[in-house]
Every structure is written in C-alpha cells, then in structure tokens.
Amino acid sequence: MNSFGTALIASQKNAVIPEEQNLFGQFVGDWDFDWYDRIGAHAGRHAKGEWIFAWVLEGAAVQDLFICPSREERLVNSQPDNEYGTTIRIYNPQTCAWDIFYGCTGEATRLEARKEDDKIVLTETGDRKMKWIFSEITKDSFRWQCDDTEDGVTWKTYRELFAVRKKR
Numbered sequence: 001m002n003s004f005g006t007a008l009i010a011s012q013k014n015a016v017i018p019e020e021q022n023l024f025g026q027f028v029g030d031w032d033f034d035w036y037d038r039i040g041a042h043a044g045r046h047a048k049g050e051w052i053f054a055w056v057l058e059g060a061a062v063q064d065l066f067i068c069p070s071r072e073e074r075l076v077n078s079q080p081d082n083e084y085g086t087t088i089r090i091y092n093p094q095t096c097a098w099d100i101f102y103g104c105t106g107e108a109t110r111l112e113a114r115k116e117d118d119k120i121v122l123t124e125t126g127d128r129k130m131k132w133i134f135s136e137i138t139k140d141s142f143r144w145q146c147d148d149t150e151d152g153v154t155w156k157t158y159r160e161l162f163a164v165r166k167k168r
Contacts, residue, residue, distance in 0.1 A: 014059035017091045023098060023113060023120050024062040024089050026137065027053040033144075033163040035068050048073045051163060061090040066104075089113065098122075131155065140165040 013025050031051040049068030056063040066085045069077055085104030092099050098113035100122060111122040111132065120134040129149050136143040145160035 008056050008063075010055040010057065010059035012055060012059050016060050016093065021091060021096060021098075021115075023115055024053070025055070026139075027051075027064075027134075027142070028055055028062065029053060030166040031163040032070070032166055033068075033161040035159070035161045037159050045079075047077070047079060049161070050166075056088070057090070061088055063088045066102075128152070 013022060017025075029052075031053070033049050033051055035045075035047045035049050037045040037047070047069045049066070050070040050072075051064060051066055053062055053064045055061070064087050066083060066087065068083045069079060074082065083104050085102060085107070087100060087102040089098045089100045095112075096114075100111040100113055102109045102111065110125045112125055113120055113122040115121075118135070118137070120137075122132040122134075124130040129152070131147045133145050133147065134142055135145070141162070141164050143160060143162055145157045147155040147157050149155045
C-alpha cells in the first residue's frame with residue numbers, strides 16, 4: 001500500500017489551480033472538531049471528531065478523511081451512526097468551480113463549490129436542497145455548517161462543526 005499512498009498524496013498545489021481559486025488548500029493538515037447534529041431537535045447530539053486534508057492527484061485536488069467521532073473518541077464514546085468518510089475536491093477550469101464527491105458507508109453525494117464573499121459554499125448538485133458552508137475561516141480555525149431547504153428559499157442550519165487546527 002505504500003506505493004498507493006505515495007502515488008496519491010502530493011506535497012503541494014498544482015499550477016492548474018489559479019491562486020484565486022485555491023479555496024481548499026488552506027485546510028490541508030489535521031484538524032480536531034466539535035460536531036453538533038440535529039440542531040433544534042429534541043435529540044440533538046454533540047461529538048468530537050477529526051478531519052484530515054491533503055493534496056492529492058499531483059496537487060490538482062484536495063482529499064479529506066472525515067472521522068466522527070474521532071478515532072480516539074470512538075474508544076470511549078462509540079456511536080451507532082459513526083461516520084468515516086472521504087471527500088475529493090477537484091478544481092474544474094471550465095466552470096471555475098470545484099467538483100466534489102463525498103462518500104461514506106451508505107451515502108454518496110455530489111456537490112459543487114464556489115467562493116461567495118468570505119465563505120466557501122458547497123451546493124448539492126441533485127435537488128439542490130442542501131448546502132455545506134465553510135465560514136469564519138482563519139489559519140487555525142473554521143466553522144462548517146449544513147443548511148437544508150424545503151422550498152429553495154428558506155434555509156435552516158441543522159448541523160455544524162467548529163474546527164481547530166491540531167498543534168504540530
């Protein structure tokens with residue numbers, strides 16, 4: 001498997017991605033997060049997780065591992081709907097957007113990402129009733145939220161996380 005990892009992981013961004021479109025390079029590294037699910041519901045939930053981002057495919061894409069609860073937390077607080085997923089974000093020079101695929105056991109989601117003001121908005125490409133938004137982005141922290149809509153006009157946040165870069 002060493003050859004797979006060596007061929008997959010890149011050390012830096014590829015020049016095919018213009019610097020002004022380098023939305024996800026800032027997240028490369030390891031993060032801890034607090035996850036809040038089913039906000040406003042009677043059975044809301046909190047979990048600690050980890051998120052690992054890396055340049056891949058000769059630096060033309062950013063891939064991550066989303067682990068919730070974190071590997072450490074699973075030892076003491078395993079949950080029935082643990083999530084261990086991956087996202088691949090590939091810059092598309094024809095659309096000047098990022099084509100995105102997220103997958104975990106039992107789920108596969110396609111999204112498209114664009115910068116909107118100081119946020120990065122990932123919109124589901126199917127029925128467009130879900131958005132994931134990166135906001136409050138600093139070098140060492142960010143907020144990530146999931147907004148859903150029934151009518152395409154009114155959006156409500158049902159899930160969010162607050163991430164902090166791991167100390168090296």
